[in-house]
Amino acid sequence: MHRIFLRTGLAAAAVLALGACDQLSALGLGPPPAASAPPTAPAAPQVIAELRPHAGDLYADFIAGEGARYSPEQIGLNAADRARLSRAMFAPSAGQLLDGGGAEALVFTGCAEAGCDQGFSVVAIDTTTGLVFAAVRDAGGAEVLSPNDRIEALLRLNSPTRAWDNPAPVQTASTETTNP
Numbered sequence: 001m002h003r004i005f006l007r008t009g010l011a012a013a014a015v016l017a018l019g020a021c022d023q024l025s026a027l028g029l030g031p032p033p034a035a036s037a038p039p040t041a042p043a044a045p046q047v048i049a050e051l052r053p054h055a056g057d058l059y060a061d062f063i064a065g066e067g068a069r070y071s072p073e074q075i076g077l078n079a080a081d082r083a084r085l086s087r088a089m090f091a092p093s094a095g096q097l098l099d100g101g102g103a104e105a106l107v108f109t110g111c112a113e114a115g116c117d118q119g120f121s122v123v124a125i126d127t128t129t130g131l132v133f134a135a136v137r138d139a140g141g142a143e144v145l146s147p148n149d150r151i152e153a154l155l156r157l158n159s160p161t162r163a164w165d166n167p168a169p170v171q172t173a174s175t176e177t178t179n180p
Contacts, residue, residue, distance in 0.1 A: 051106045051127045055097045059089060059108035059123060070125055075132045081145045088112050088121035088136045097127070103154040104128065112138065120165050124151045137165045 054062050063071040072082040089110030098107050105124040112119025119138035125131070126148065133151035135144040142165060144152070155164040 051125055051130075052097060054095055054106055056094045058092045058094060059110065060092065062095065062108065067125075070123065070132060072134070075134060075146050077134065077145055081136075084119075084136045084138060084140065084143075085121050085123075085134065085145065088119035088138050089123075090119075098124075098154055098158045100154055100157045103150050105133070105151050105154055107155070122155065122164060124148075124155060126151050133164075135164055 050066060054067065068074065072085050077085065089108075090113040092108065092110040095106050095108045098105055104127045106127060107122060107124040109120070109122045111121075119136070121136045122134070124133045126133075129150075131148050131151070132146050133144070133148035133155070134146035135142070135152075137143075144164070152164050156162050159166045
């Protein structure tokens with residue numbers, strides 16, 4: 001019999017406690033009521049428009065002007081890495097826009113004075129985020145100096161060897177045949 005009274009008493013206490021919570025909330029005591037947040041639309045990627053017109057520029061000209069924030073000093077390279085990049089960018093090629101896989105970048109490449117076999121560098125800037133990928137391959141090895149997974153994947157996607165140090169767009173052979 002005591003068990004029945006004990007169970008009934010515990011059930012009544014639980015009901016009273018739940019009712020007290022509602023009363024405390026009404027008085028401003030206790031946790032605030034849950035409010036669902038309004039759904040937010042994903043932000044559209046902001047394209048950094050000032051990068052696209054620099055396709056065709058040399059890296060040195062680009063960082064001497066509007067692209068100063070993408071210089072080796074500004075992207076946070078230490079003195080030794082800046083020197084490696086400079087040596088491997090001795091013979092620069094014109095910047096080009098590469099895209100694929102949902103990414104686009106302004107890509108600057110260069111070779112060492114003795115040729116690309118002795119040193120190669122790449123500085124690629126994401127046209128959406130402005131983030132930088134910089135890497136060097138030289139006698140010290142191949143090293144990513146400023147990592148960016150998205151841009152490295154783009155460089156590999158556009159490389160015939162699937163390597164960041166060969167970011168040339170893949171050339172496909174013509175399927176046309178000539179008639180004799």
